[in-house]
Amino acid sequence: MLGRWNSAYAPHCNWGGIACTKCSVTGISLPNQTIVKPLPPSICLLKNLTHLDLSYNNLSTSFPTVLYNCSNLKYLDLSNNAFAGQLPSDLDHLSALFEHLNLSSNRFTGNIPPSIGWFPRLKSLLLDTNQFDGRYPAEDIGNLLDLEALTLAANPFEPAPLPVEFGRLTRLVLLWLSDMNITGEIPESLSSLRELNLLDLSWNNLEGKIPTWIWQHKKLQILYLHTNRFTGEIEPNVSALNLVEIVVSVNELTGTIPPSIELLPKLTDIRLSDNMLSGSLPPELGKHSPLTNLEVSNNNLSGELPEHLCFNRKLYGIAVFNNSFSGKLPSSLDGCYLLQNLVLYNNIFSGEFPQGLWTVVTNQLSTVMIQNNSFSGTLPTKLPWNFTRLDISNNRFSGPIPTMGGKMEVLRAANNLLSGEIPWDLTGISQVTEFDLSRNQISGSLPMTIGVLTRLNAINLSRNHISGNIPAAFGFMTVLTILDLSSNKLSGEIPKDFNKLKLNFLNLSMNQLTGEIPTSFQNKAYEQSFLFNPCLCVSSSNSLQNFPICRAKANISNGAITCALAGIMLLVLAVIGFMLLRRKKRTQDHLSWKLTPFHALHFTENDILSGLCEQIWIGSGRSGKVYCVYTGDRASGGMMVAVKKIWNMQNLDNKLEKDFLAEVQILGEIRHTNIVKLLCCISSSEAKLLVYEYMENGSLHQWLHQRERIGVPGPLDWPTRLKIAIDSARGLCYMHHHCSPPIVHRDVKSANILLDPNFRAKMADFGLAKVLLRAGEDESFSAIAGTFGYMAPEYGHQLKVNEKIDVYSFGVVLLELITGRVANDGGEYYSLAQWSWKQYQERGNGLSVDLLDEGIRDQSSHVEDALEVFCTCCDLYWRAAFSATINERCTACTSPI
Template sequence: MDLTSSNHCKWGGVTCKDGLVTAISLPRQTFRKPIPPSLCLLKNLTYLDLSYNNFSTSFPTILYNCSNLKYLDLSNNAFGGKLAADINSLSAKLEHLNLSSNRIMGEIPPSIGWFPKLKSLLLDTNQFDGSYPAKDISNLANLEVLTLAENPFLPAPFQVELGKLTRLTYLWLSGMNMTGEIPESLSSLTELSLLSVSNNMLQGTIPTWVWQHKKLQYLYMFANSFTGEISSSVTAVNLVELDVSSNNLTGTIPDDFGRLINLTMLFLYTNQLHGSIPPSIGLLPNLSDIRLFEDMLSGSLPPELGKHSPLGNLEVCNNNLSESLDGCYRLNNLMLYNNHFTGEFPKSIWSVVTNELTTVMIQNNNFSGTFPTQLPWNFTRLEMSNNRFSGPIPTLAGKIEVFRAANNSLCGEIPWNLMGISQVTELDLSGNQITGSIPMTIGVLKLNALNLSGNQISGTIPAAFGFTSGLTILDLSSNALSGEIPKAINKLKLNFLNLSMNQLTGEIPTSLQNEAYERSFLFNPGLCVSSNNSIPNFPICSARANNNNDISRRLIALFLVLASIMLVGSAVGGFLLLKRQKNTQDPLSWKLTQFHALHFTEYDVLSGLCEQNWIGSGRSGKVYRISVVDGEGGSRMVAVKKIWNAQNLDSKLEKDFLAEVQILGEIRHINIVKLLCCISSSEAKLLVYEYMENGSLDRWLHQRDRVGSLAPLDWPTRLQIAIDSARGLCYMHHDSSPAIVHCDVKSANILLDPEFRAKIADFGLARILLKTGDPESISGIGGTFGYMAPEYGYRLKVNEKVDVYSFGVVLLELTTGRVANDGGLEYCLAEWAWRQYQEYGLSIDLLDEDIRDPANIEDAFAVFTLGVICTGGQPSVRPSMKDVLYALLRFEHKSRERSPQHVVSEEMSLLES
């Protein structure tokens, strides 16, 4: 350290007077090298603070040469060794000496008491292991602060000599192996504001003078062996924090505690106190934290508790308290478990608007009542087992980690949005009256323990359990589950598994066929094992002819696809022949069916069907971008899809087509592209849609290099696109009447407006469920390779789960940046994602390079996992679109401030190439 420069007084941490250095303050600078001897050449140095660094030498005796030091702070370093016997060689002017939080050992030398002007002596949190020199320290007549706490001193009685330090305001003597009783001599310390003697081996009663101290603000006497009763006369009205917990105190809580109007913290827990809690405590205006658990208190809580104070923490568990609960409106933590509370739990405590609750533990009482629809967002822990709550399970908050509600009377189904909360690690709903099935979105949870035993849950065990890689405890016993145990459970590393007393069938997964799980499958007569050497008392599975069913299904799918291609080829050929035979249609033969107020006619559209307006082609026809009239002389762009008929439609088919288009035209949803009108003739149909300036999601994800000048989509924008698209599909599946299945969901059919809000488009393959007379299924084959659900190849009828599969592929595109299919027969994004997840788990290499910001990774992994779940091979294991939407919405609050994509140049227009 060179302080000879004329500019040294301008350095940070250096203070000068008349050009001479008087103070150096350099805390938290990560210094490691020893303090240089030249430091004490600064003869005017009175103040030195080198705290919170990394010094690791023994005590620097070179500081003996700093003869004018008044203030020395070397705390929070790693100084070791012993203090030299001549520690008094430090400046005789020293007023403040702070050596706390180091590694100094041995005895404190008697010379520590030879500083005539010392006011603060801080030696706490070291490794002093001899006797503490109370007699020598008592010579420091001017001492105001003394800390000897957290040192492994030899056990010794509380030294009466400390009573001589009558100017002390701060006395911290915790954790230093003191024995015996508190000496009466300490009553002379009338200036004390803090007295801490916690974590010692002190005995006897707490002296009366402590309860009547006029200036005491902080009293910590916890974790000792104090006995007797608390004085009935408590006049220490300046007390702010009081902690005498973990002792052996008896008697009652004095009513005089209600006089401590400055009290913010009252800890009396783990004693043997009995009687009721004085009502006067409920009137304390500043009380924010009260802990009275593990005593023998009875009666009720003070009715005014929490109504007049900022009470944030209330812990009175493990007592004999009863009656109902009221008040406590501003709580953060509420712990009432193991009492005898009765009556309806106050609805005010569940307030979503005003409440800041994070933890509620009220198990093992007799509370009743129901839950609101949604619990507060801030909840992290809710334990309410062994009560009498009824009604449906609430929608839980986004931060909740533990939810235990065993042995109540909860009913109804497990809500799908409960299953969309990725923070939940422990979920216990055992011993209730829950019905329905286990939601498929179970796979997005980070569960460690799940207990749903003793309910009336039916259906199959979701294969999505295979995604809960952290699950170690799974109990689904005593329900009505059926079907096979999914092989995906083979992946789990379970410490406890109980699937007993269900109606499960088939072979037990091979990884579970061992003695560790021999009691996990009892009373499932339909289960079997591969050999007698695995689990005893289960039959051997009979040989089943497999005949390579998977391969057969793939072949069937391939044949059907080839047949479709041949049919399409025939249709195209017929169309070309027909086109050669006919000239353009007479404009008078076109009919316009409008679904929104229009200012243009069919002639405006027909006149725009020219090559310069052509912007793309699909399987069913060409797409044009046309400028049309938009009221009062203005204009607007519309997108026109021209669909040619392979043959003339008879009147019945024409009527059916128009009826289907009519339903699509009547859809009014912000996330579905508007069908403005249909213009039809016997030869072709024109579908006129609103124009989407930013084109398709496919263009932004996969065509950036070809189009050029397109900025990559950031994660908040991708997430919003996923949510918007899910909202559109959710409306089609669950809110439209009749329900609509799109059948060709893909990134090319998700269009983006100028603000990158997404809309579902292109209903050329859409099916109206009720048109077949079956509200749960549709027939027909359509879709796009890479997005097509596998059941297209082997089922005559498919349902809305085909859209869920395709949307899952879109989620995988958004998170990985990869295409759904590269045009080859080998690559399929859904299968690739499943293999990667099985072999490597959630690796950063899965994600698109443009969204690997640490702030996004956790959400992106969760959406990737959701995409894998949506692309499950069996439709029954896929979630509904309602499940998917609510699983995505849990991230929306993180992305409200979406980064708008930078739009560059006039190239940004719909379907431009």
């Protein structure tokens, strides 16, 4: 435009942006010209200039006071520039202004001067979207009686109530006052603004009830009151018949949505989300108006969606998530071809999903989020081309997975009844970033074409029936961060190309994978990623725990190949014979297994036996190894159990047999929340198995003394330790006082206290337990049992057993919890008990925080409690350098807790 400002080209009145009257310039309109230089003073030599529009440029000076000399200027638009600083106090020098002053979208700061109100004939005052952080002259602005448009929005003014003076501006058509720190209630004086077409008071701190006059305004079309703190109910008689948009979301409104809203003839957009509204939607909503958008999410609404919601075929958006809506979707949605966004998640909808919404040709639908309902039905053969986000998780959709294409970015269909194979043609969704088909009934193999999903960030196909090998194409998904293929039937080796991946989360557990785990994943960060794949291995014992070392592959020379081939036939014959004998023997063994249940079981002995493998052992004890086995049907949800395997060997005496019988006899009858649950026992002529509930957090010993080995994030805090101590004490109390006959554990120690996911403690390992056949009488044993460091001193001399030896051992556990030391460290004092007594003798009441474990020292609010428990134990429990009897010590360490 400015390139044609040349007198040789044409007279100035023909230049772009110039308006003339009788060859005299009266208007300059140069928006979007990237002007950066300040306005020249000579501009006001144009004595007849009445109109100046320099909006959307790059002017960055202070307010151009050179315009004061433009004596006839009536219209001034300097919006969308970078003018900064404070407005001058003498703005009234622009005395001719009576039409329009627009300074919006700049960087003005400070106060708005009172002189802004000294333009009595001004019709438009637009000061929104600046950085005014002071005050605005409400009284002076209230004198602009001819104003038709007033905008002060989007400025960080000092908090102040909505001015009653604005009620004098009775000619206002547009009032935009959002996001400017308005407080208090809407004054009644504003009810005089009878010409209002748009009222926007959103994003403030207004409170109280929305005035009745607003709901009954005769000319109001646009009402924005969202993001405030309005309370109370919506006026039951909404008679503002010109209302087109009602937006009062994010408030604290209660009560029901009045039926009168459904009769507003021009209503297109209603947004009431994030309130506390209850009841149902007006039954004829959408029937009497061209409704285009409905948003009522995050309320307490219930009932069914109105039958005529899309009666006029104008609806493009529905958002009703996080309510209690139920029933089927209205039939009018089946032909709602303009619908773009359907967001219904977290409700109680049921019935078949309308098939018309899947229409490929005419459908405009792009976002469908209907997860966490009870929808049923099948998906179309092919999804609409313009779908960008589809989430149908946690419903009851069935049938095959459709072919996908178009603009799909997110696909979630977890926990449905989808079956069949994943389509091979994935080229149409190459831009998808999230793909979740977990917990379905998908079978077949993974398509090799999955490598085309190069933008994929997360993929979850867990808990299906997928078989075959893992495609090497996964290794080329460079932006992949989450991969979950667990609980399937995948086999073969993990592709070496996995070493190229940078995953934050990987889960390949509960499959049938073989071979070496890719080296980049052989570290503690992925310790839980490969569980229950018995045939996986690692290259070093210093990498992942509980996986065997891979056997080195032999290097066969060319000269040895001939000899190897010559022996293959003999080897094959030998193997066939061996396998036939092996199968026969295995069949006999399986027939000889006997299962004795103690609780209702959802697995069989075959589930346990087939899951046992040396690669999945999680620990070993005095009488056998312990394994972690996944049982049951993976598709319907199995369970994890701990299996203790006790072998009978000829070179051992009957001691192991007695251990087994003792544990079965005791635990099979015990029912207590703080004693580990024995689910069943399985025995044969060769081995005996005890099947327990699985305790996910392992033993207390691991959390106190092996944190680095098990990879836990930090030490236990004092409240958790105290809870563990109380749970353990309750378990022992039940054994000693509520069992008939009473039970003595005889091996109470931190390794035999197991922890569930919530760190609730349970006593375990009763291989040394002894039932007191005559309650109240001591029992003698021919040999010492227990663990050094936890045994009472006199027990080794007297060999007398009663429940008080467990109490002594419990005291040692309590000292472990307090100090973080092991029960027997082989040091100067040989045991933790002796060390504690020595510290107490030397320091008395001067005990310091250095006695405590590191997990307690930093918790200043609990240090005193922990030291008090330590003192009480030492004072009562170990008094007189162990000369006290067990009876005198038996309750000392339980009293503090």
